[in-house]
Amino acid sequence: MELQGARVLVAGATGVLGGELARALHDAGARVALTGRDGDRLQALAADLGGAPAEAVDAVDVGSVRAAVQAAVTALGGLDAVVVAWGVVAFGPAADADDAVTEELFAVNTLAPMSLVRAALPHLPDGGAVVLLSAIVADAPTLQMAEYSASKAALSAWAGVLRREVRSRGVTVLDVRPPHIDTGLVDRALAGEPPRLPAGHDRAELVAAVLEGLREGGREIVLDPREKRLVRR
Ligand SMILES: NC(=O)c1ccc[n+]([C@@H]2O[C@H](COP(=O)([O-])OP(=O)(O)OC[C@H]3O[C@@H](n4cnc5c(N)ncnc54)[C@H](OP(=O)(O)O)[C@@H]3O)[C@@H](O)[C@H]2O)c1
Numbered sequence: 276m277e278l279q280g281a282r283v284l285v286a287g288a289t290g291v292l293g294g295e296l297a298r299a300l301h302d303a304g305a306r307v308a309l310t311g312r313d314g315d316r317l318q319a320l321a322a323d324l325g326g327a328p329a330e331a332v333d334a335v336d337v338g339s340v341r342a343a344v345q346a347a348v349t350a351l352g353g354l355d356a357v358v359v360a361w362g363v364v365a366f367g368p369a370a371d372a373d374d375a376v377t378e379e380l381f382a383v384n385t386l387a388p389m390s391l392v393r394a395a396l397p398h399l400p401d402g403g404a405v406v407l408l409s410a411i412v413a414d415a416p417t418l419q420m421a422e423y424s425a426s427k428a429a430l431s432a433w434a435g436v437l438r439r440e441v442r443s444r445g446v447t448v449l450d451v452r453p454p455h456i457d458t459g460l461v462d463r464a465l466a467g468e469p470p471r472l473p474a475g476h477d478r479a480e481l482v483a484a485v486l487e488g489l490r491e492g493g494r495e496i497v498l499d500p501r502e503k504r505l506v507r508r
């Protein structure tokens with residue numbers, strides 16, 4: 276996809292990775308529309324990006340997720356790609372997990388991205404793209420993170436089927452499964468204390484890999500554990 280002039284909805288733009296992706300897309304010439312939960316931070320970013328259209332949503336509310344897609348389509352005159360970068364985490368033993376916390380994890384990490392993509396797909400042209408931020412724990416479910424791992428694994432499984440189903444339409448579905456990155460996500464956990472985590476991976480490398488994926492296509496972006504770098508394939 277040519278990013279210059281591409282119409283891209285970034286969901287979770289108030290987050291660290293979503294914000295950096297939105298800014299990088301804007302700098303690459305894309306016309307971005309933004310969603311996020313925190314209205315004040317969302318409006319500040321929108322102003323910073325030249326008055327980008329922005330719609331506050333709570334991902335737990337599927338109606339607001341669908342409305343945000345429609346608002347982006349209206350504001351941009353269509354949609355070429357969506358990037359879903361919202362997410363929450365929680366920690367603790369699986370046997371002790373709180374039901375309400377587990378529900379929120381799956382609502383934000385799994386169900387809301389599915390709803391958003393379903394709402395966006397009819398608008399995406401041949402050559403359009405869907406980018407989903409899953410996580411490395413989808414491949415390597417991690418102790419003290421059973422529900423987070425399961426919510427991301429479910430999203431990746433769904434993305435894999437969707438990719439095959441929309442291939443004939445020429446739509447790219449890019450499943451991004453980053454390793455730990457220092458964004459403060461773990462300090463905003465819905466519950467529990469984080470276990471010892473590896474050193475954070477380079478944020479800029481992730482942002483560059485996603486933009487490259489939008490330009491060139493691909494199925495996934497994952498960590499090559501030997502090379503300790505992100506690979507797209
Ligand atoms: N950082 C990592 O180590 C890492 C590693 C692998 C994958 N990821 C994934 O990357 C994505 C971005 O994470 P990040 O590190 O950038 O974290 P972040 O800075 O905490 O961003 C999280 C985003 O999710 C949004 N969000 C949370 N609950 C929401 C809800 N109910 N409705 C709408 N938006 C909601 C936040 O909105 P507000 O700020 O407006 O509340 C924020 O925009 C997540 O999916 C995460 O799982 C992160």
